[in-house]
Amino acid sequence: MTQSPNDAQNAVEREEMAFDVVIVGGGPAGLAAAIRLRQKNPTLGVCVLEKGSEIGAHIVSGAVIEPKALTELLPDWKERGAPLNTPVSEEKLLYLTKQGSIPVPALHLLMPQMDNRGNYVVSLGDLCRWLGQQAELFGVEIYPGFTGAQLHIEDGCVCGVVTGDMGVDRDGNHKSEFMPGMILRARQVILAEGARGSLSHDAINHYKLRENADPQTYGLGIKEVWEIPKENHRPGFVQHSFGWPLDNHTYGGAFLYHFGENLVSYGFVTALDYSNPWLSPFEEMQRTKQHPAFRPHFEGGRRIIYGARALSEGGFQSLPKLTFPGGVLTGDCAGFLNMPKIKGTHTALKSGMIAADAVSEALRSTNPEAQTYQERLQNSWLWSELYEARNIRPSFSKWGMQLGALYSGIDSMVFRGKAPWTLRHPHADNQTLIPAKEAPKIDYPKPDGTLTFDRTSSVYLSNLSHDDNQPVHLKLRDPALWNEVNEARFSSPESRYCPAGVYEANTRDNGEKYLQINAQNCVHCKSCDIKDPTQNIRWCPPEGGSGPNYPSGM
Known part of the structure; x- marks a missing residue:
């Protein structure tokens, strides 16, 4: 039996509760799985664990969603009041130069994956809150x-x-309000934690689920929500860009969506397989707002929300084995995001539904592993969609942005995703940095406080809640390794790739360099756990309810 880190020291006795299925993660995949399980068998005991203070608290709003998976799950979603209120009305894909932009013509023909006709711009946080309400109507218990x-x-x-202990101080001692975590027993566990989920990562390593798959590759998505004057609002307007400000060897780009009541969701995704340790995804995101293709959308507005999250970009060839004795992986922790579409909600919903079907069958058998999960996936549109998109993302890593875009057009128009080859992801994201002395430094403009901002003012808008006296959830496995590798070779890249100012390279009075970890600033993006060169930084779940608190309606 596993123990929590403090069990041996403090001899904790844990209460137990029993369910048929425990689902970890209250995002689209986990909630879809919960609903589907109760649809198939209303007598099943189903529990959903959500580390945020409420469903949706850790989800930054503003996303484009394909409704087909939702329609399969809840065909009457309109009558149930699903918050899909802003249909896509106009879309653009731009290749940016420093001062101008080149629109990609005939977008629906050249890049059919990005065809957003029939889709909706939504508050993803509100969609998850609504899904949580539907799950509870079906009898799911949500914690x-x-x-x-x-x-x-x-x-x-x-x-x-x-579950995590509550009421433990920074040194691991029990405070007066200490409450030990519980053991939630289950016949099956569904992991739906999102990209780089901590339990998913443990399961993948423990059961060696990635032995026959490419390494997963990730992107860091940083997002802001703005409130703009009504006269400037264009409900359903969607814009994506690639090119400037990133160099030709760094994958990424910006997005902008008009939705809700005079709201604009703006964000920037930087692939975490970049090589220049001086690069700052946060600064790239800020300076892109100054481009003429984006700046007018923010005029007269004010920034109201800020957040960040890693995205699983590897796609088809990076999918691990999805089952293990007693459980399954689903959603973005498995890697079901369709990167060419820049969408993962519909794939998360569908994967959660398929996982629920396989788990339901496993519960009726004596086999502890949901062995039909893989076969059910391979017979679904989700598998076909990921297979047809499989060569797009690795083409950019292999040939750069310009040639990668050219190949993507050929793959989409000529081969229709059925090329007789599969491009590979040859390395993990932590293996790609070159030494700082060999990389060009990047001169980022200073924030103006009106359109562009610093990390401190940005993190404030995440409405963070971390008790300063709880255990630090960001840990160095070997503190000496930071000096030997991160500082000496790469000049502390974590101080630049972290979008929240968690990591600071400082110097003691004796001249010794050290890494200061401001864990209370963490927005739970997981980039440090992914990008650290020696995998020396370990992200652990903080005390329950800690982290961002993104409001409803945003």
């Missing part, structure tokens, strides 16, 4: 503010989840 701290394993089989 917000509880982290899944560890998998509970007996005789090689996952038999549940251990």
